[in-house]
Ligand SMILES: NC(=O)C1=CN([C@@H]2O[C@H](COP(=O)(O)OP(=O)(O)OC[C@H]3O[C@@H](n4cnc5c(N)ncnc54)[C@H](OP(=O)(O)O)[C@@H]3O)[C@@H](O)[C@H]2O)C=CC1
């Protein structure tokens with residue numbers, strides 16, 4: 141079966157190297173006789189730049205989608221352009237044209253999950269998206285397997301390689317936020333628009349995909365409470381470390397009866413915890429089922445080779461089942477659940493505010509005191525650092541949203557004890 145690749149950037153080039161340049165060891169794994177006769181091959185690559193060098197003479201760059209959509213020899217399309225509308229339209233058109241689709245695009249999958257899996261079923265083809273969550277970690281397939289036996293009630297983890305890379309470098313090397321983000325971009329970890337990484341959209345999309353699957357209900361990016369990490373400073377890292385904690389960017393969802401709770405926020409973990417020791421572009425994802433208990437999955441959550449590995453795994457899966465009568469059924473996504481935001485989460489909070497004057501200090505302390513008892517207050521170099529007593533997350537978040545209107549720089553994080 142011929143394959144087309146949409147987008148030959150960081151991940152696309154990794155996939156191309158595995159499939160066409162024989163970097164991976166996978167040929168000959170097929171159960172289907174037709175596929176076994178010849179290794180899979182990428183014959184066309186959609187790119188804007190027709191002069192892009194692919195490194196072999198097998199793949200041909202095309203710049204118009206019709207060259208792929210109207211090519212009947214292409215049975216499988218790998219969508220790795222990123223972005224939203226164009227990739228969504230292309231995936232739909234490919235499914236309608238009877239082509240299997242593999243993608244790593246969490247923006248598209250989280251937004252159009254139900255529609256796309258229905259479209260695949262209607263057209264007798266398969267849609268796979270393993271690399272859309274956790275880069276190289278096989279979490280989508282593992283979650284599907286566990287769901288055959290378990291009721292999954294909780295998902296939590298470090299789900300973004302870029303921000304974990306930034307926070308790790310800030311913690312280990314005292315690195316600067318902006319410089320480390322630029323480094324993550326140059327390595328190929330970050331999204332084309334890195335706002336998605338640092339403001340929480342990438343994590344909330346991944347959490348939305350896993351939660352939709354696990355709780356059998358469509359949970360969208362906009363249902364997820366999220367807060368970015370752009371306000372964090374070296375001073376926070378120093379103070380947090382002196383308290384014996386490490387800051388991580390957590391995605392967390394829970395299901396209780398018909399209520400689903402979701403949050404994406406910076407959280408402080410004790411130094412010795414597992415979460416604190418997941419560093420660089422690595423991710424960790426924990427799922428809790430009623431029979432198995434807690435399971436944790438760890439590995440590279442971003443980057444060319446690890447993500448390409450997951451994409452090619454999906455390609456091999458499809459090539460192995462081509463021609464079977466009974467293709468996998470779409471996941472159930474129609475349970476009616478109440479989206480309850482952060483209502484179930486609570487904890488002590490760490491907060492730092494950048495102060496202009498004594499009046500602002502009073503304003504910050506008064507605002508905190510209206511919702512929680514202050515346990516620790518340190519004032520140093522125009523900064524106030526506060527640790528509170530335990531409090532409900534929604535109450536604290538509401539207070540800080542108001543405070544942000546007048547206090548220019550505010551960083552706060554829940555403490556996970
Ligand atoms: N990077 C990572 O670690 C991971 C990425 N992903 C996902 O994988 C996908 C690809 O990411 P990544 O490889 O990093 O992205 P890149 O930006 O590196 O690559 C995208 C490629 O697609 C091309 N492209 C984009 N739009 C079009 C278009 N309209 N027509 C033709 N070509 C186009 C780009 O060309 P041009 O340069 O001209 O824009 C570029 O070559 C994204 O959905 C991302 O979220 C998932 C897991 C990990």
Ligand SMILES: N[C@@H](CC=O)C(=O)O
Pocket residue numbers: 272274275299300301302303329330331337342441442443
């Ligand atoms: N930008 C993403 C890429 C993988 O999904 C990340 O940093 O995790």
